[in-house]
Amino acid sequence: MTSEQVVDLLNKDLEGEHAAIIQYLGHAYAMGEGEMACEIEAIAREEMRHFDWLAETIVSLGGVPSLVRGDMRTGGDSVSDWMRNNVLQEDDAIALYEEHIAAIDDPRTKRLLERILSDERSHRLDFAHFVDKAKKQGAEDLRGERQDRVAQILNWGIEHEYTVILQYLLHGYMARSEEVKEQMEDQAVNEMQHLGWLAEEMVGGGGTPRIEHTEVDQSTRPVDMLRADIKIEKEVAAGYDRAEKEVDDAGLKRLLSRIRDHELYHVEVFSDLLRQEEGQG
Ligand SMILES: [Fe+2]
Ligand SMILES: [Fe+2]
Ligand SMILES: [Fe+2]
Secondary structure (H helix, E strand, O other): OOHHHHHHHHHHHHHHHHHHHHHHHHHHHHOOOOHHHHHHHHHHHHHHHHHHHHHHHHHHOOOOOOOOOOOOOOOOOOHHHHHHHHHHHHHHHHHHHHHHHHHOOOHHHHHHHHHHHHHHHHHHHHHHHHHHHHHHHOOOOOOOOOOOHHHHHHHHHHHHHHHHHHHHHHHHHHOOOHHHHHHHHHHHHHHHHHHHHHHHHHHHOOOOOOOOOOOOOOOOOHHHHHHHHHHHHHHHHHHHHHHHHHOOOHHHHHHHHHHHHHHHHHHHHHHHHHHHHHHHO
């Protein structure tokens, strides 16, 4: 099997991880606080590690990580139904990893996929357990129909955060400089925090988070990546600033201004990196 063929298989795995992450996070946010929501979020975090390992392997094989999201199972009328969907999601992942382990010869890649497969088997058991647990505990979908300006602002923020998470992860994977890699990964983690805060605020306020993203900058030259990242951070910092002035709730104001301050920090970090890269160019 050629490297390109291995990359294609790993990108399919990556797309599946992406779908699982968003599917499980969507469930965890919709359930609000509580033990089961935390456990589901912990599983989503393990899927993020899988995503990261796969993407790094793809880059080391000369490929580009796919940002396509695989198929999600978002239906279901109860938390119990959701958990059943998650079992099916894990079944698909297990079948795909088994197939890819059998097809790939390279021992390092095989070992990685076996490592991931063992996690997926464990997740499958966890979700199967949650099907009953959700019923017993009366776990509920806490999302509501709120559609006002606040809900619009929160979904705008969620959309933005999801977009930059993907963008910074991609830029980090494709960057050559260790410092750029490290900062991109760090800021992507920070954007994940923002996404979580906004989604929880949305559910707490009676709305439904819409976890979709807009176009991700796919530049590969470091200076182009950083220029795109600085541009989007400036736009969004201004957006959070306007939103903060528009809302009345004191807690929400604090949240929006805290996120804005982080975005302004990101502008500074990326601007420093850009100056360094330009100095080298
Ligand atoms: Fe996974
Ligand atoms: Fe952010
Ligand atoms: Fe940011």
